Amino acid sequence: MNDLIVIGGGVAGLVAAWQAAEAGREVTLLEARDVLGGPVSEHVLAGLELDAGTESFATRGGRVAKMLEQLGLSDAVVEPNPAGAWVGFRDAASELNSVPGSNQAVGSFRAEPLPATGLLGIPGDLDAADLLRVLDAPGLARAQRDRDLPAEVGADAASLGDLVEQRMGRTVVERLVTPVAGGVYSADPYTIQVDAVAPGLRDQLLRTGSLAAAVHHLRSQAAPGSAVRSLKGGMHVLVRRLKERIEAAGGRVITANPVRSIHALSAEQVPQSADGVRYAVETDGEAFETRSLVVATEAEAALPLLAGLAPELGEVTWPAPATVTLVTLVVDAPALDELPRGTGILIAPDAPDVVAKAMTHASAKWRWAAQAAASGHPGRHLLRLSYGHAGAPSELSDEQLRRQAVADARVITGVDFADDAVVGTAVHVWRNAQPYRESPQTDRAIDVLTAPGSGLAVVGSWRSGTGLASVMPQAYDTVRKLLNDDVATAAQTHRRD
Ligand SMILES: Cc1cc2nc3c(=O)[nH]c(=O)nc-3n(C[C@H](O)[C@H](O)[C@H](O)COP(=O)(O)OP(=O)(O)OC[C@H]3O[C@@H](n4cnc5c(N)ncnc54)[C@H](O)[C@@H]3O)c2cc1C
Helix, strand or coil, rough: EEEEEEEECCCHHHHHHHHHHHCCCCEEECCCCCCCCCCEEEEEEEEEEECCCCCCCEEECCHHHHHHHHHHHHHHHHHHCCCCEEEEEEEECCHHHCCCCCCCCCCCCCECCCCEEEECCCCCCCCHHHHHHHHHHHHHHHHHHHHHCCCCCCCCCCHHHHHHHHHHHHHHHHHHHHHHHHHCCCHHHCCCCCHHCCCHHHHHHHHHHCCHHHHHHHHHHHHEEEEEEEEECCHHHHHHHHHHHHHHCCEEEECCCCEEEEEEECCCCCCCCCCCEEEEECCCCCEEEEEEEEEECCHHHHHHHHHCCCCHHHCCCCCEEEEEEEEEEECCCCHHHHHHHCEEEEEECCCCCCCCCEEEEHHHCCCCHHHHHCCCCCCCCEEEEEECCCCCHHHHHHHHHHHHHHHHHHHHCCCCCCHHHHHEEEEEEEEEECCCCCCCCHHHHHHHHHHCCCCCCCCCCCHHHHCHHHHHHHHHHHHHHHHHHHHHHHHHHHCCC
């Protein structure tokens, strides 16, 4: 008999298992793959240990930083280079070339520093000088009409794309919101629910009368300073530390063991001596019984498993996870020491000559990565290109993707490095960029299943929203509540006895 089983060894499951193990519970974590962490994992390239997926966490709310402190990782927290990111798009407006200080176009692909103020790419200050560089004069003039439109325009728009288009016009959507929101959510802004990604934005629009003012207001409430941080050595250091802490507290972490089904045990099936055992969990080779259960997989896996407890959840359809392909290049190109595109670039889908949707210049962004790359190899750089526009290179072979990434990196950076300057490449395809969506029907069913005394919790990005700043606090709080409820239930049972 197990005391508490966690299904899924991504960050949500690891946080849950860590909390339960340190609270004195006997924990077993079952992970389907042979590695832990989901996208928070590592790879070794040209002798460098690097993040294969997730590379940072958002600082909002301060909860991740607090957990890192509890895990003894505060000293490893690092800030990115403040140089900031750029945006790449089609150079359509000849007027812009006469704007003083405008960056020279590379062919018809143009890159400009991303305007500083904004939320998901929506400008908060329509007079900012850097906006003209990106929007062109007609695009900026249309965006500024936001000030004169009645507050109601766009206030009932369901999607982020519709809201911004109605208030500020298509150029803002195409050149700013699509690249930024696409980079964060791997989704088209016309498919992103406003309230899911920017709660309070529509209310503020009605209150302040303009979208820019609403964005400015929400921005002013965010904590100052860098919006993201990471860990020296990479975000995957977190996964290693969580596993160490679970095992140090007596927990078991079992990989390559997918759970196939769960079901509740009835009172008749559970003998008195089994001390409140409630759930049966089956993997390919083993059957477990447990008092408490935490389901911490993606929606795709969680819903069929939970259907073993509430059949209606088997009927729920969740948006398919987006596919994100990351290609990492290790390049010997001293010209990149100049950081031609700051810490990286987001790319509008209509930008010509480039297939990538974003590129992070990792050795420009993180000092530890720059030091590791250049150690013994001055001028060595790390570039991470991401692909994931619908219909884009998912059909390309790894070799084709590598060649595409090299070609894209040359256009994006404007540095024409030779083929033999590329000393390492790696391709990772991620299918679990799990979209969050509002689903009152699912919420209700899960609320019933996880009611106090049930011994059940459901955590992970499909419940919390994507990103570590959402996933980690939700897993932490949900499991702390489960542990407290279990204590209360045990006390009641004891009193009844
Ligand atoms: C490429 C990429 C880059 C990202 N970059 C960032 C970033 O820089 N910053 C940021 O904050 N967020 C980033 N994210 C998002 C963030 O990494 C995720 O939101 C977070 O890691 C999700 O954690 P999770 O535990 O909810 O899910 P997952 O990590 O997906 O964990 C679910 C786990 O359940 C396992 N599982 C599934 N089915 C079963 C089963 N039947 N039995 C047992 N185990 C099962 C899976 O194998 C997986 O390990 C990125 C995501 C991707 C894909």
